[in-house]
Amino acid sequence: xxxxxxxxxxxxxxxxxxxxxxxxxxxxxxxxxxxxxxxxxxxxxxxxxxxxxxxxxxxxxxxxxxxxxxxxxxxxxxxxxxxxxxxxxxxxxxxxxxxxxxxxxxxxxxxxxxxxxxxxxxxxxxxxxxxxxxxxxxxxxxxxxxxxxxxxxxxxxxxxxxxxxxxxxxxxxxxxxxxxxxxxxxxxxxxxxxxxxxxxxxxxxxxxxxxxxxxxxxxxxxxxxxxxxxxxxxxxxxxxxxxxxxxxxxxxxxxxxxxxxxxxxxxxxxxxxxxxxxxxxxxxxxxxxxxxxxxxxxxxxxxxxxxxxxxxxxxxxxxxxxxxxxxxxxxxxxxxxxxxxxxxxxxxxxxxxxxxxxxxxxxxxxxxxxxxxxxxxxxxxxxxxxxxxxxxxxxxxxxxxxxxxxxxxxxxxxxxxxxxxxxxxxxxxxxxxxxxxxxxxxxxxxxxxxxxxxxxxxxxxxxxx
Numbered sequence: 001x002x003x004x005x006x007x008x009x010x011x012x013x014x015x016x017x018x019x020x021x022x023x024x025x026x027x028x029x030x031x032x033x034x035x036x037x038x039x040x041x042x043x044x045x046x047x048x049x050x051x052x053x054x055x056x057x058x059x060x061x062x063x064x065x066x067x068x069x070x071x072x073x074x075x076x077x078x079x080x081x082x083x084x085x086x087x088x089x090x091x092x093x094x095x096x097x098x099x100x101x102x103x104x105x106x107x108x109x110x111x112x113x114x115x116x117x118x119x120x121x122x123x124x125x126x127x128x129x130x131x132x133x134x135x136x137x138x139x140x141x142x143x144x145x146x147x148x149x150x151x152x153x154x155x156x157x158x159x160x161x162x163x164x165x166x167x168x169x170x171x172x173x174x175x176x177x178x179x180x181x182x183x184x185x186x187x188x189x190x191x192x193x194x195x196x197x198x199x200x201x202x203x204x205x206x207x208x209x210x211x212x213x214x215x216x217x218x219x220x221x222x223x224x225x226x227x228x229x230x231x232x233x234x235x236x237x238x239x240x241x242x243x244x245x246x247x248x249x250x251x252x253x254x255x256x257x258x259x260x261x262x263x264x265x266x267x268x269x270x271x272x273x274x275x276x277x278x279x280x281x282x283x284x285x286x287x288x289x290x291x292x293x294x295x296x297x298x299x300x301x302x303x304x305x306x307x308x309x310x311x312x313x314x315x316x317x318x319x320x321x322x323x324x325x326x327x328x329x330x331x332x333x334x335x336x337x338x339x340x341x342x343x344x345x346x347x348x349x350x351x352x353x354x355x356x357x358x359x360x361x362x363x364x365x366x367x368x369x370x371x372x373x374x375x376x377x378x379x380x381x382x383x384x385x386x387x388x389x390x391x392x393x394x395x396x397x398x399x400x401x402x403x404x405x406x407x408x409x410x411x412x413x414x415x416x417x418x419x420x421x422x423x424x425x426x427x428x429x430x431x432x433x434x435x436x437x438x439x440x441x442x443x444x445x446x447x448x449x450x451x452x453x454x455x456x457x458x459x460x461x462x463x464x465x
Contacts, residue, residue, distance in 0.1 A: 402441075
């Protein structure tokens, strides 16, 4: 009898364990596996859970699974797997005192990513294509166990020999540099504001000067989010939107670059590709009227310079071993909180609660700021990569922040990381990061400053597919 009971328990335990994994009221056969062998007889928990991807055009699928661990000496909340948008908690600011005195450990897999790439039919001699990419960081404040899908990029392209037309959502044209920190925010709010993707229409052209040098020009129109008019129009809080704003003009942005193969190529961010010498001037302009500012325009604009320099180039244009790169950027920005180039959109005194009333006494003006960043990327061996970098975003004209409590004077990020590729699919990485925020008018007291300081240790594991 005892042997019979043991046998029954042995059979039932795996079944009970699988019960939570199966769809309600369903069985393993309810999964999409209408091919041979069927789920009921295939090996594994659900059987062979793979089938060929199909499309009427050439379709490829990729992405990575990523697990992040972060220890923060200050508490960043549910979004602590990444650095905050410049707001590092300070013990000197009453409202931030709690998080500033708490450390935090957090694990998440929400930065995992999936993409689809399509190669379609030709059009007037151009190759056509599309790219869609998503991750699971839709609501950074949600629990790490309940991530939300977020569209990262969704774009269509028409490519001729020296001209490309792109439409959809892609990286902001302003600020080409993406910091090589394994921090998922990649330097946003710390001197490299281009972690923002926006709906846009852009044209890129290339003019060859000779076999080694070319001029690349990018010109595009982007979504006009500069003063929050598309989301919070009428807000009386000048730190998030211009009160009563209306009539946003589409942002216009551009780049002009010299691309040269004269120094060879060296690894770019994460060593995922090799890049030649690149020197780029970039800029952006947009505008919006604000009735709460006597119907005056509040312009958004910025300009800057970016450089990528192979210090020690790849020996054969393919191998990373022994190569070293320098990457740097500097910019000035006005009313560009939408992409974190400035901490605020506007400064000054709006008419209280104004939505559509002219208020001649208002004196809103674009918040002014600047930023800079630089990093060294090196690969001692093909599989081992090391990156060290620093970035900072800073406000200009502190007098314009009179009356604003605990505004950000500057933020900074120092990072040093190492990554190692175990094979073609698996990568592990570790990083030390120091984040700082300097606040003016702390707790509403004029001329009193406060400092937020965080030390972070990060680990990440990737499976690229």
